Amino acid sequence: xxxxxxxxxxxxxxxxxxxxxxxxxxxxxxxxxxxxxxxxxxxxxxxxxxxxxxxxxxxxxxxxxxxxxxxxxxxxxxxxxxxxxxxxxxxxxxxxxxxxxxxxxxxxxxx
Amino acid sequence: xxxxxxxxxxxxxxxxxxxxxxxxxxxxxxxxxxxxxxxxxxxxxxxxxxxxxxxxxxxxxxxxxxxxxxxxxxxxxxxxxxxxxxxxxxxxxxxxxxxxxxxxxxxxxx
Numbered sequence: 476x477x478x479x480x481x482x483x484x485x486x487x488x489x490x491x492x493x494x495x496x497x498x499x500x501x502x503x504x505x506x507x508x509x510x511x512x513x514x515x516x517x518x519x520x521x522x523x524x525x526x527x528x529x530x531x532x533x534x535x536x537x538x539x540x541x542x543x544x545x546x547x548x549x550x551x552x553x554x555x556x557x558x559x560x561x562x563x564x565x566x567x568x569x570x571x572x573x574x575x576x577x578x579x580x581x582x583x584x585x586x
Numbered sequence: 587x588x589x590x591x592x593x594x595x596x597x598x599x600x601x602x603x604x605x606x607x608x609x610x611x612x613x614x615x616x617x618x619x620x621x622x623x624x625x626x627x628x629x630x631x632x633x634x635x636x637x638x639x640x641x642x643x644x645x646x647x648x649x650x651x652x653x654x655x656x657x658x659x660x661x662x663x664x665x666x667x668x669x670x671x672x673x674x675x676x677x678x679x680x681x682x683x684x685x686x687x688x689x690x691x692x693x694x695x696x
Contacts, residue, residue, distance in 0.1 A: 506682055517673050517686030518629065530681040566628060570682055573619065573636070577628035 477501045479578035481567050487584045493555035496581045500549070500569030508575065509542055509552050510566040518566055524550065557585045588612040590687035592674055597693045598664050606659045606690045608674035617677040618650050618657045619684060624670045632659070634677070661692070669694045 480499040488494050500507050505526050510518035521540065523531040526547040535542065539558070544550040554561055562585045568575040590610045598604040608618065617636040621629040633641050635650035635657060647660040661668055671691050675684040 508684075515689075517675070517689050519686070520683065523681060523683060525681055531683055573617065573634040573677065573682070574631045575619075575621075575629075575684065577630070579628050 479567055479569055479576050481565075481578035481581055483581055484579060485582050485584075487586065488557050489586050490559055491556040493553065494557050494583065495554075496552045496565050496567075496583075498550045498552070498567030498578060500567070501571070501576055504569035504571055504576075505547070506570040507544060507550050508568045508570070509550070510568065512564040512566055512580075514563075521552070554583075557583075559585050561585050588676060588678075588685045590674055590676060590685065592672075592687045592690045594688070595691045595693070597695065599695050600664055600666060602664050603660065603662050604664060604692065606661075606672050606674075606692070608657045608659075608687060610655050610657075610674070610676050610687075612655075612676050612678070612685065614679040615652070615655075615676060616679045618648070619675045619677055620646075620648050620659045621673045621675060621686075622670050623673065623689070629673065632672075636677075664694050666694050666696070668692060 507524040509521045512518045521535045522542045524544045542552045564580045566580045567578045619634045620632040623629040633648040640649045645662045650657045671689040673686050673689045675686045
């Protein structure tokens with residue numbers, strides 16, 4: 476069964492450093508999402524792509540976060556500089572119909 | 587803006603039936619989804635209601651009433667493995683955007 480791949484699974488960094496997360500969606504899925512999930516809360520949408528285009532980035536802190544999906548397949552989310560409050564799980568998902576398929580996530584700890 | 591309300595925690599015993607409610611206030615409502623997430627795991631899709639009424643998938647059923655801005659997830663014949671967090675999520679009109687609730691932690695005991 477096809478799955479969404481994410482790497483790394485865990486990342487520890489110091490504040491003010493740059494971090495990057497990678498996501499490879501299920502083949503053929505045009506819609507890709509990046510979410511941030513803080514422990515005890517639901518996932519919060521950061522950015523949504525349709526193919527290579529951003530269709531929603533209203534919740535993305537654009538002063539420090541950036542996301543790209545250059546060829547409409549895999550995607551990278553970057554944080555620069557990282558802050559203590561960025562510690563969270565970063566989830567990538569791709570969609571088919573009304574079903575979103577989530578990857579295993581990247582757990583980020585900022586020290 | 588969007589707001590969703592779910593109970594923070596529900597407890598039940600194996601074999602029982604439990605209902606997790608979700609009320610929402612949103613603009614651009616299109617449908618209601620439910621996701622399950624085990625500790626340390628990723629959310630997995632359970633069900634979607636685009637129309638009013640009941641959708642059944644095995645031991646799980648989901649219900650939607652658009653006029654009441656209300657839905658619920660019904661879990662029957664509870665098993666220990668059902669212990670997890672359950673999120674309702676509003677699907678907004680437009681590009682398949684989901685807004686998740688804060689989740690309900692279900693604890694199933696023997």
